[in-house]
Amino acid sequence: MMRMLIEKPSLELQKKLPSHPLKSRFPDKELCQSLVKVELLEYVLDMGPVLKGYTETRTLEITNPGQIYVSFQVDVSVLQDTGFSVDLDQMEGLPPSHTVAFEVRFESAHQPQGDVDVLLPIEVTKGPTYYIRLRASVLALSLDLSKNRLHFSDILVGQCQIETIRLYNWFRVPCKWSIKPVLKNNHLKYMTSAVQQKQQALEDEPCTFEVTPSKGTLDPGKWQNLQIQFTPKEERSYKNELKLNICGSSNHLKLHLSGQGLEPRLEFSPPALKMGSMLVDSDGLEATVVVKNPCNFPIEFYSLDFDEQYLEEEKILRMALGSEHQKIFFMPPRAVGETLPPEVLEDYEAQRRLKAQQAELKAMAEAKARAEAETEAKAMGKAAPGQKNNEGLMVSVLTVVTAGTPAHTP
DSSP: OHHHHHHHHHHHHHHHGGGSOOSSSSOOHHHHHHHHTOOOOEEEEEEEEEETTOEEEEEEEEEOOSSSOEEEEEOGGGGTTSSEEESOOEEEEEOTTOEEEEEEEEEOTTSOSEEEEEEEEEEETTSOEEEEEEEEEEEOOOOEESOSEEEOOOEETTOOEEEEEEEEOOSSSOEEEEEEEOOOOGGGGGSOHHHHHHHHHHHHSOOSEEEESOEEEEOTTOEEEEEEEEOOSSSSEEEEEEEEEETTOSOEEEEEEEEEEEOOOOEEESSSOOOOOOOTTSOOOOOOOEEEOOSSSOOOOOOTTTOHHHHHHHHHHHHHHOSTTOOOOOOOOOOTTOOSOHHHHHHHHHHHHHHHHHHHHHHHHHHHHHHHHHHHHHHHHHTHHHHHHHHHHHHHHHHHHHTTOGGGOO
């Protein structure tokens, strides 16, 4: 294409040569200017997407396909403040069929996010001007979420629901990230003082949405699962917004979370029961209380003082908790009327057997220690009479020694 673009004005110049008597072996300057002004196609060097703070380098080659030496100059002044730079500004006498290589660098650290486009002219001495269009797109480091909005189903207080989303890193560099709740305080100024206090109290309580893990480093081309747990504390609607911060980037991803908490409620009729007066040793009085479930889900209730099954389950759960410092214990939700999960019961039986074995070993060790103590006591009892004679002898000696001094008799 370049040859075709130069061929046409060259043929036109050739036709003009006979009408101009040659003063030398080369055409005059005016005729040559027609070739110099030929508009050639642009070469394009596209660096593609470049992360902010990183540098991309490409190597270009310039070849002299002609039969004479060629000199050219690169106008590097147009590259100022563009992020582009070249390590070649001029070339004197490039031999025919020879090639010169030079590097083009793009530094994105001080460039705004977006596209960078600059036209680099290369002026051939006594020849046309070639243009290289340099392009790059500055991108801030970012990650992708499989979902940016998550709505949980209605969850009973005391239960939780866990959903999983995926975090992707499509870039060629590691990405350090962390997730934190978004604090919103501007909306409080439009509320009354009482409503502000109530709303502020709700926002100050621990977040009902927990993300695991909440921070990390994601390698290039990798993904990681994030588990979001919704644990309502009371019956109300929950909405929250989590912000995913990316180290070294102004881009922030937002994850919108919502859910509804439900709390079991019972209604007693009558709410208070007065049994009235009765005689001592009488048959007693009976009264009926109606319990109503106003919720749209079944509720199981029991007496904390008289339900032996509940007391036994409490004992099992306390043993399953293990450490007294552990405050949260997760197990599969059970339907109304069902017992504890088999895994919990099996663990309880295993721990109970282990404690029984430990108690048995301790009892055996204590019995052995008592037997050894008794044996040692019997052995010391046989040696006791000899010890008494020695003591008596010592007393007699002392008596003899002190007999002559009554003042020391006491």
